Amino acid sequence: MTTPTAEPRSIIVVTAGVSDPSSTTLLANRLAQKSVDLLGGRGIRAEVSTIELPALVGEIGKASVVGFVGQELQGAIDRLARADAVIAATPVYKADVSGLFKSFLDVLDNDLLIAKPVALVATAGTSRHALVPDERMRPLFAYLRALTIPTSLFAAPEDWAERSLSTRVERAATELAALVESGVTASITDVAWSGYQHTYGSSARPTGAAAELGEIDFDSDLMRLATGG
Amino acid sequence: MQFGIFSVSDITSDPVSGHTPSEAERIQATVATARHADEAGLDVFAVGEHHNPPFFDSSPTTLLAAIAAQTRQIQLSTSTTLITTNDPVRIAEDYAMLQHLSQGRLDLMLGRGNTVPVYPWFGKDIRKGVHLALENYNLLHRLWREDVVDWDGEFRTPLQGFTATPRPLDDVPPFVWHGSIRTPEIAEQAAYYGNGFFANNILAPMGHFKPLVDFYRQRFEHYGHGRAQDAFVGLGGQAYIAKRSQDAYKNFRPYFDNNPFGLQMSLEEWASATPTSVGSPQEVIEKTLSFQEIYGDYQRQLWALDTLGLPLAEVLKQIDLLAEEVVPVLRKEMEARRAPGVPSTAPTHAQLVKAKYGDGPVRQPTPNRNRGDNTAGASPYQDGDPSAVAVHPQP
Numbered sequence: 236m237t238t239p240t241a242e243p244r245s246i247i248v249v250t251a252g253v254s255d256p257s258s259t260t261l262l263a264n265r266l267a268q269k270s271v272d273l274l275g276g277r278g279i280r281a282e283v284s285t286i287e288l289p290a291l292v293g294e295i296g297k298a299s300v301v302g303f304v305g306q307e308l309q310g311a312i313d314r315l316a317r318a319d320a321v322i323a324a325t326p327v328y329k330a331d332v333s334g335l336f337k338s339f340l341d342v343l344d345n346d347l348l349i350a351k352p353v354a355l356v357a358t359a360g361t362s363r364h365a366l367v368p369d370e371r372m373r374p375l376f377a378y379l380r381a382l383t384i385p386t387s388l389f390a391a392p393e394d395w396a397e398r399s400l401s402t403r404v405e406r407a408a409t410e411l412a413a414l415v416e417s418g419v420t421a422s423i424t425d426v427a428w429s430g431y432q433h434t435y436g437s438s439a440r441p442t443g444a445a446a447e448l449g450e451i452d453f454d455s456d457l458m459r460l461a462t463g464g
Numbered sequence: 465m466q467f468g469i470f471s472v473s474d475i476t477s478d479p480v481s482g483h484t485p486s487e488a489e490r491i492q493a494t495v496a497t498a499r500h501a502d503e504a505g506l507d508v509f510a511v512g513e514h515h516n517p518p519f520f521d522s523s524p525t526t527l528l529a530a531i532a533a534q535t536r537q538i539q540l541s542t543s544t545t546l547i548t549t550n551d552p553v554r555i556a557e558d559y560a561m562l563q564h565l566s567q568g569r570l571d572l573m574l575g576r577g578n579t580v581p582v583y584p585w586f587g588k589d590i591r592k593g594v595h596l597a598l599e600n601y602n603l604l605h606r607l608w609r610e611d612v613v614d615w616d617g618e619f620r621t622p623l624q625g626f627t628a629t630p631r632p633l634d635d636v637p638p639f640v641w642h643g644s645i646r647t648p649e650i651a652e653q654a655a656y657y658g659n660g661f662f663a664n665n666i667l668a669p670m671g672h673f674k675p676l677v678d679f680y681r682q683r684f685e686h687y688g689h690g691r692a693q694d695a696f697v698g699l700g701g702q703a704y705i706a707k708r709s710q711d712a713y714k715n716f717r718p719y720f721d722n723n724p725f726g727l728q729m730s731l732e733e734w735a736s737a738t739p740t741s742v743g744s745p746q747e748v749i750e751k752t753l754s755f756q757e758i759y760g761d762y763q764r765q766l767w768a769l770d771t772l773g774l775p776l777a778e779v780l781k782q783i784d785l786l787a788e789e790v791v792p793v794l795r796k797e798m799e800a801r802r803a804p805g806v807p808s809t810a811p812t813h814a815q816l817v818k819a820k821y822g823d824g825p826v827r828q829p830t831p832n833r834n835r836g837d838n839t840a841g842a843s844p845y846q847d848g849d850p851s852a853v854a855v856h857p858q859p
Binding site: 293296297300301302303304305306434435436451453457458460461462463464 | 594595598599602617646647648649650652653656667668669675676679725726727728729737738
């Protein structure tokens with residue numbers, strides 16, 4: 236099915252890590268690299284690009300407060316709309332995902348990530364926050380109807396010295412690569428896109444949605460009411 | 465092309481003088497603004513409807529009736545009339561009356577209103593906002609076109625043998641615009657009826673409303689009202705003009721910085737990213753011409769001027785600059801660029817009368833003697849067909 240000339244698959248790292256280098260981004264990048272390697276081993280080219288949320292903080296702020304989406308932010312959203320997989324990474328602040336990370340998710344269209352493979356990554360200053368990916372991030376992406384992979388990644392300072400972190404990275408990469416290779420996103424959206432709730436003007440552009448009028452259901456109760464009832 | 469101004473009817477403290485106008489002062493200032501726009505030769509004055517402070521215009525038909533009495537040529541409109549929380553029967557009555565008193569210088573723009581608490585104040589539920597807007601307009605459309613209406617819907621008591629009085633002027637309903645910024649159902653309804661579609665064109669990036677406007681155009685054609693490019697499109701915008709660009713920025717900055725929207729952007733950044741025009745007449749002209757490039761030929765351009773606490777004297781000056789230095793150039797330029805056959809305005813009353821009657825006699829509805837109700841017997845109007853008996857709704 237996949238030929239060497241096919242478009243490379245796009246894996247996007249979304250990171251709310253703030254320091255440089257950021258351990259959050261570092262962990263996400265390890266997963267990204269491992270996923271690319273695994274896919275490459277199966278003859279599938281994949282490219283990684285990164286959306287650094289700190290660089291978008293001003294536009295995310297404006298979008299949160301007045302709904303005004305600036306060019307950079309819209310560019311990031313459009314890239315996510317075309318992504319084959321997303322690695323979502325955040326530091327843990329005050330026992331939760333960072334406010335920046337949550338604010339970014341808040342301004343995304345609800346249907347932007349439907350059926351997309353998403354890996355959950357978090358880092359923290361203490362292992363007491365180890366459940367943040369599963370208990371805080373996973374519900375967020377469930378709301379967005381993304382396909383979160385089974386293994387989430389979490390690293391406290393002591394984990395960086397542990398071989399087990401690499402094992403988890405490999406497991407997560409295996410899961411992410413398998414979903415990307417399967418084409419599961421298109422299998423779902425091609426058939427079922429219209430069955431999800433959408434908002435007009437969304438940036439979501441899955442393969443199953445027709446380019447223009449396709450996202451509008453003319454057979455809804457409201458549309459019938461619009462045309463005289 | 466029609467050029468005019470629209471007001472949200474906000475009462476905002478002037479950040480330069482520190483003065484906050486009273487309701488009395490602001491209401492009189494609005495009448496003076498409309499009068500001045502009329503004298504200066506602008507084509508349209510529109511005002512919004514709000515039911516909470518710091519806005520004053522809860523009663524646009526009363527306000528516009530006073531303005532109609534004091535103006536000669538300007539077209540009066542709304543921005544918007546709440547089609548959700550108002551009873552469509554009252555809209556039919558109030559605006560038909562206003563249409564008579566303004567002698568046909570009236571159209572109106574319907575909007576939903578997005579202030580959550582307003583809905584329960586009027587016994588409505590905002591979660592049903594789109595339903596309300598669509599159903600209420602379906603009824604309004606009939607009330608203005610049928611002398612006697614039997615009707616049953618979800619949101620108001622049924623009507624049996626109801627006649628909305630007065631009948632529209634010359635039995636031709638006012639032209640209706642549907643205002644929306646993100647709801648395809650509203651655009652669909654505008655297209656279905658061949659009505660106008662208006663995007664407020666504020667508080668969003670340049671071109672943001674194009675997908676919805678294009679959708680409306682395609683559906684207008686789909687329903688057989690004409691080509692997509694002939695559909696009736698209106699756009700808003702905001703403008704602040706000074707002879708010299710740097711003065712426009714300097715003078716407008718305190719008002720912009722005081723905006724209630726929480727915009728953490730510089731005026732320069734805002735003016736370059738959004739449809740807001742700040743600058744010399746030439747800059748405002750160029751910005752507005754770019755709307756035509758983005759949205760295609762359109763029929764109505766309205767600017768918000770009297771907002772953010774701008775004092776009356778400054779608003780009047782802005783009207784003069786618009787009318788003397790911006791609109792004449794735009795009028796010429798936009799008409800020159802307009803594709804052949806595309807209407808230059810939405811239908812005026814005179815055009816609608818002509819379209820309905822040609823050179824024939826114009827209907828002037830004249831009632832029969834009062835007989836209590838219209839549920840039985842023929843038309844309540846003298847020119848009705850006596851054999852056409854109103855039908856009882858089936859129980």
